[in-house]
Amino acid sequence: xxxxxxxxxxxxxxxxxxxxxxxxxxxxxxxxxxxxxxxxxxxxxxxxxxxxxxxxxxxxxxxxxxxxxxxxxxxxxxxxxxxxxxxxxxxxxxxxxxxxxxxxxxxxxxxxxxxxxxxxxxxxxxxxxxxxxxxxxxxxxxxxxxxxxxxxxxxxxxxxxxxxxxxxxxxxxxxxxxxxxxxxxxxxxxxxxxxxxxxxxxxxxxxxxxxxxxxxxxxxxxxxxxxxxxxxxxxxxxxxxxxxxxxxxxxxxxxxxxxxxxxxxxxxxxxxxxxxxxxxxxxxxxxxxxxxxxxxxxxxxxxxxxxxxxxxx
Numbered sequence: 001x002x003x004x005x006x007x008x009x010x011x012x013x014x015x016x017x018x019x020x021x022x023x024x025x026x027x028x029x030x031x032x033x034x035x036x037x038x039x040x041x042x043x044x045x046x047x048x049x050x051x052x053x054x055x056x057x058x059x060x061x062x063x064x065x066x067x068x069x070x071x072x073x074x075x076x077x078x079x080x081x082x083x084x085x086x087x088x089x090x091x092x093x094x095x096x097x098x099x100x101x102x103x104x105x106x107x108x109x110x111x112x113x114x115x116x117x118x119x120x121x122x123x124x125x126x127x128x129x130x131x132x133x134x135x136x137x138x139x140x141x142x143x144x145x146x147x148x149x150x151x152x153x154x155x156x157x158x159x160x161x162x163x164x165x166x167x168x169x170x171x172x173x174x175x176x177x178x179x180x181x182x183x184x185x186x187x188x189x190x191x192x193x194x195x196x197x198x199x200x201x202x203x204x205x206x207x208x209x210x211x212x213x214x215x216x217x218x219x220x221x222x223x224x225x226x227x228x229x230x231x232x233x234x235x236x237x238x239x240x241x242x243x244x245x246x247x248x249x250x251x252x253x254x255x256x257x258x259x260x261x262x263x264x265x266x267x268x269x270x271x272x273x274x275x276x277x278x279x280x281x282x283x284x285x286x287x288x289x290x291x292x293x294x295x296x297x298x299x300x301x302x303x304x305x306x307x308x309x310x311x312x313x
Contacts, residue, residue: 001059001227005101007032008057010042010091011064015171015215016106016164020061023219033057042087052094059226060095060103062088062144067137068178077136084137088144096157104226105148105161107234109211109277111138112163119278122163122234131272149232158230162222165238165277169215169296170303182212182297185249186304189258199261200253203268206246211238211276214291214299221287229285238277239289245270255297 001007007024011017012034024032033055040051042064066083073080088105095103112120113128125145130138148159172183179187185202192200221237229235243251249262291299 001029001102001223003028004031005029005058006055007059007061008055009034009061009063010087011062013171014063014065014067015167015169015173016218017061017063018171019169019215019219020063020222023216023223027223042090043083045086045090048090049094049097052098052100056098056100057095058101060091060100061222061226062091062103062105064091065106065141067173068180073134073137080134081136081140084140085143088140089147092144092147092151092159096151096155096159101158102226102230103148103157103159104222105144105159106222107141107145107161107163108137109163109165109236109238109275110134110272111141111145112275114272118274119240119276120236121278122236122281125234133269133271145234152232160225160229160231161234162218162225163234163236163277164218165211165213165236165275167213167215167218168300170299170307171215172300172303174304181210181245182248182252183300183304185252186256186297186301189253189256190301190304192260193256193258197260199263200258201263201265202245202249203265204245204270205264205266206244206249208245208270208272209242209274209276210245210248211240211242212248212293212296213238213289214296217289217291220290221282224285224287233281235281235285236277236279237282238279239293240277240279241293242274242276243293251294252297255294256301 009017114131116124145161151157151159168182173179174183174187218237
């Protein structure tokens with residue numbers, strides 16, 4: 001990307017989009033365009049087409065999405081499928097129709113099969129059943145990823161995708177019902193510490209294994225891919241390291257300073273048993289995450305404390 005190229009970051013207020021903008025500016029890219037949801041509804045096809053026909057961005061980072069944890073996905077599966085499918089198709093199609101040089105689509109490791117061989121290679125997508133608790137979101141994300149591949153095959157569009165593992169960091173969503181596991185734990189233990197609660201109850205039995213990537217490390221990879229990668233196959237983005245939810249829970253509690261008892265509600269779902277990414281392709285491109293989990297949690301907790309609006313989303 002030329003430093004003066006016009007770059008559109010869809011979803012710039014979200015955790016991933018805001019991280020991409022931070023990294024772009026740090027690397028000297030300043031011709032960045034953004035639109036809030038009130039300014040541009042990405043599920044509105046006519047509005048999206050009008051935006052692209054007027055602005056004609058050279059590059060697009062598609063980080064916009066409706067996201068949430070197990071509860072949100074279970075309770076609003078129709079909304080998750082419709083909104084994600086519509087915004088992805090609208091942005092990708094309008095970018096292609098209006099001469100966008102390159103587009104990077106953000107997938108998610110949760111769209112891989114529930115029982116995929118570990119660590120998961122990029123080729124395992126669609127080889128077996130999805131995780132039921134987030135199937136609607138996964139189907140929408142798979143459609144966006146595949147559409148990029150089909151445009152490349154049929155028309156030669158330089159549209160690529162990246163598959164991040166569980167992300168966390170500045171700009172995360174800490175809502176008690178709509179957030180993912182790590183930000184949910186940060187909020188829960190902070191509130192328990194503040195209230196002097198004797199115990200905190202967590203979902204499941206703590207046995208699932210998860211991998212966590214600090215969002216600014218992902219942003220660095222996204223810009224690397226935009227500058228040096230044009231293959232059809234997606235690229236996994238993770239650390240290659242995993243931790244049990246029980247160990248994560250104890251780590252978060254320790255960093256926050258909560259000293260009460262941790263209990264487990266085994267009537268609640270665990271989700272996918274294991275979800276580790278094979279990140280050999282990303283490493284071969286010269287990328288490695290820089291932020292350790294302990295340091296990342298400290299940074300995320302500081303963001304939670306200093307950005308109260310994030311805690312109410």
